[in-house]
């Protein structure tokens with residue numbers, strides 16, 4: 324007969340903690356990957372957008388570890404809906420944590436030019452938010468083209484599996500070094516490599532509209548989402564077994580599965596018809 328404590332633990336989100344040895348292994352694997360991508364591309368620089376969020380903070384930290392601070396050109400690209408504190412954190416990461424070259428490029432006037440050209444999108448916060456994200460991609464590639472740079476992305480496994488990114492926006496990059504890590508593991512690895520705790524623990528936001536948070540939009544915590552992905556989408560558990568294990572209803576698991584299946588197009592190259600001959 325299970326004790327109450329065991330039953331409560333059984334309905335907790337999955338504990339995905341990595342051991343110190345596993346964190347070291349990920350660190351080495353990712354820095355080796357970055358070095359290999361850079362060499363294979365024959366690049367002279369790495370371009371990365373810094374948002375003050377943990378994905379870009381960890382990724383840029385690992386790029387510096389792999390290639391040195393002088394290789395990195397960071398871009399901090401505030402829009403009018405970004406929190407001031409996130410933009411100052413982004414500058415803190417560039418100047419204090421990493422000591423890399425960086426530029427601050429205001430994107431609101433660029434977005435306004437698009438919305439003047441196509442005013443119908445002005446009231447649509449998703450379309451406008453995706454526009455901000457795609458403008459950042461254009462600027463990343465402008466710098467990369469100019470300096471022989473490789474654009475390094477910050478997508479993690481959780482975002483990729485549910486399509487929680489803008490197609491040809493933050494998804495438009497040359498590689499994603501932390502693509503194997505679920506969101507909880509991103510925070511763990513960040514702490515492990517010495518990222519300050521206030522940055523590692525910060526609430527995730529795509530920064531596409533005022534006060535947007537990932538967990539608010541997704542309607543569940545990252546701990547729950549990671550657990551459902553690991554057990555059901557990546558793992559072999561059924562909907563009901565996953566729901567029991569994580570302590571959510573079956574509809575929540577099905578919703579995550581729906582996000583995964585509905586975002587297949589974001590993880591694939593744009594298709595064309597089969598060759599006729």
Ligand SMILES: Nc1ncnc2c1ncn2[C@@H]1O[C@H](COP(=O)(O)OP(=O)(O)OC[C@H]2O[C@@H]([n+]3cccc(C(=O)O)c3)[C@H](O)[C@@H]2O)[C@@H](O)[C@H]1O
Pocket residue numbers: 449453456482486487488489490491492493528529530531537540585588
């Ligand atoms: N089945 C299908 N096959 C082929 N293409 C399909 C398609 N369904 C839609 N599409 C295309 O995809 C477009 C929709 O995709 P998309 O433009 O990406 O837009 P959408 O997926 O609607 O929105 C982006 C989502 O990602 C989140 N996001 C974005 C950026 C950063 C972060 C972050 O965490 O930092 C999060 C954002 O909050 C929002 O929930 C459609 O307009 C259409 O062109």
Ligand SMILES: Nc1ncnc2c1ncn2[C@@H]1O[C@H](COP(=O)(O)OP(=O)(O)OP(=O)(O)O)[C@@H](O)[C@H]1O
Pocket residue numbers: 371372373374375376377378379380398399400401402405459477493525526527528529530537
């Ligand atoms: N204001 C910004 N300036 C520069 N780059 C940005 C900005 N906002 C977003 N980005 C880029 O888009 C990426 C995707 O954003 P996302 O919110 O998923 O990651 P994050 O902000 O690094 O971490 P978190 O998900 O915890 O907020 C960022 O990692 C960063 O590279």
Ligand SMILES: [Mg+2]
Pocket residue numbers: 374376377527528529530
């Ligand atoms: Mg963010």
